[in-house]
Amino acid sequence: MIQTKYVFVTGGVTSSLGKGIIAASLAKLLQERGFKVTIQKLDPYINIDPGTLNPYEHGECYVTDDGAETDLDLGHYERFLNTPTSQANNVTTGRIYQSVIDKERRGDFLGKTVQVIPHITDEIKHRIQLLGNTGKFDIVLTEIGGTVGDIESLPYVEAVRQLQWEMGSENAIVIHLTLIPYLATTGELKTKPTQHSVKMLMQSGVSPNILVCRSEHPLSDDIKRKLALFCNVHEDEVIEALDAETIYDVPNLMLKEGLDIVVIKKLKLPLSDTPKLLKWNDFLTKFKNPKSTVTIALVGKYVELHDAYKSISEALIHAGATNEVRVVIKWIHSEKLTPKNVTKKLEGVHGVIVAPGFGERGIEGKIEAIRYVRENNIPFFGICLGMQMAVIEFARHILGLKDANSTEMNTATKFPVIDLMESQKNITQMGGTMRLGAWDCKLDKTSKAYKIYKSELILERHRHRYEFNDAFLKAFNDAGMKTTGINPKTGLVEIIELPNHPWFIGVQYHPEYKSTVLNPHPLFVAFVKASLDYK
Numbered sequence: 001m002i003q004t005k006y007v008f009v010t011g012g013v014t015s016s017l018g019k020g021i022i023a024a025s026l027a028k029l030l031q032e033r034g035f036k037v038t039i040q041k042l043d044p045y046i047n048i049d050p051g052t053l054n055p056y057e058h059g060e061c062y063v064t065d066d067g068a069e070t071d072l073d074l075g076h077y078e079r080f081l082n083t084p085t086s087q088a089n090n091v092t093t094g095r096i097y098q099s100v101i102d103k104e105r106r107g108d109f110l111g112k113t114v115q116v117i118p119h120i121t122d123e124i125k126h127r128i129q130l131l132g133n134t135g136k137f138d139i140v141l142t143e144i145g146g147t148v149g150d151i152e153s154l155p156y157v158e159a160v161r162q163l164q165w166e167m168g169s170e171n172a173i174v175i176h177l178t179l180i181p182y183l184a185t186t187g188e189l190k191t192k193p194t195q196h197s198v199k200m201l202m203q204s205g206v207s208p209n210i211l212v213c214r215s216e217h218p219l220s221d222d223i224k225r226k227l228a229l230f231c232n233v234h235e236d237e238v239i240e241a242l243d244a245e246t247i248y249d250v251p252n253l254m255l256k257e258g259l260d261i262v263v264i265k266k267l268k269l270p271l272s273d274t275p276k277l278l279k280w281n282d283f284l285t286k287f288k289n290p291k292s293t294v295t296i297a298l299v300g301k302y303v304e305l306h307d308a309y310k311s312i313s314e315a316l317i318h319a320g321a322t323n324e325v326r327v328v329i330k331w332i333h334s335e336k337l338t339p340k341n342v343t344k345k346l347e348g349v350h351g352v353i354v355a356p357g358f359g360e361r362g363i364e365g366k367i368e369a370i371r372y373v374r375e376n377n378i379p380f381f382g383i384c385l386g387m388q389m390a391v392i393e394f395a396r397h398i399l400g401l402k403d404a405n406s407t408e409m410n411t412a413t414k415f416p417v418i419d420l421m422e423s424q425k426n427i428t429q430m431g432g433t434m435r436l437g438a439w440d441c442k443l444d445k446t447s448k449a450y451k452i453y454k455s456e457l458i459l460e461r462h463r464h465r466y467e468f469n470d471a472f473l474k475a476f477n478d479a480g481m482k483t484t485g486i487n488p489k490t491g492l493v494e495i496i497e498l499p500n501h502p503w504f505i506g507v508q509y510h511p512e513y514k515s516t517v518l519n520p521h522p523l524f525v526a527f528v529k530a531s532l533d534y535k
């Protein structure tokens, strides 16, 4: 069996330096060089997973095929690598402690005192090696969330120290991502914060093998020499990571800096020809040279934090490039949309997405936006809650079912057109209990969806509790809202369409999770095309 190699990515100086993008870019280059790669994220918080976190706290919750509710960085991993991730790719401190405590309750530790070292660190090491032990990957990249020096990151750094010691430094290396701040008053780049952060890492027994330095300005040879000297690395192991115009430039920037070569040498792996990134660069060329622009409104209740809709905005970038147009997103707060201002707010917009979400806040604004686009033949794309709102809008204004609603918003509604699935009714535990992960959907061959997917059976990812209520199936179809995608096993409605509208599609699932640079999602591509046609 091959020896899987491990690359750890830690962060220093400050958070939000883009460890996820650096990890994904490096992984992309290694993949282009012929290695089988995956990326994992270890998050130091106590939640079992980000599924229960408010999007304002943590941005979007990304869902994998196998139904894991994960950190949004996993979305970047999939978008860059074009390969699926799974439960094993995201682990939190909560999850680690949960398994250790479960073992303790089962008596697995045979009376021993259960401690951070070795029991928690053993569990962390086990989780890190799970992906490697599948035999599917040559290289596993593990991003350690948080910043070195945080109390909560300590057990992870300790686990990395132990693993590197056990495996040898040709099988496990550490990349430390830091910030080189620029002092405008003196016109200088400063290395001190990086020196301190590396010292902190060394106090935990870990010496970084490579430094990746985020900077607004190029690092001079002098600066690189200084960093090398103070931080126990060679000059060629100091990699400059300049601010990029788009995250999709970063693989090329890292290629230019030779990050992949340094990693391959350190891991004593064979060096192949330089990656050409042909398809990737083809995407970039189209993305950077749009022939025109379309404006898409994204109606949601978390729009103050764009990260809450990360996969949707990235899917629009992929679809824009495919259509050779620049997609400008007009962020519209659903709470601020009213029948009075809807015309004004949606002025100049060529297509409208109504976003996923939970709870009552802002839903009347979403319904108003949908009424407007339905009546004015503006392309509409409803995702999850957005689809449910389209069903409610149609019920209220076409079927004449006054106050129709989802029982999520009004348990007493006379017309529960969206309702809780039977299997959801007795659930009291919140985490991981929705309809999650990939589900089959069979398309009606006469539908627009079928024309777009060019396939009768599709597999898409879900994350919701409520469903289209079957009791109203006939009424909707008779009145012109067609249910064109159905789960073949359960009969649940997955897609609704208005065939007499230029482009009106609502999906109960989340197509955005599956859009990648090399595989833009067909629904987003078609929606952007329709918006362009509308324009």
Ligand code: GLN
Pocket: 355, 356, 357, 358, 359, 383, 384, 385, 386, 408, 463, 464, 465, 466, 467
């Ligand atoms: N709140 C809705 C449900 O649970 C929709 C969820 C979503 O948009 N992801 O069914």
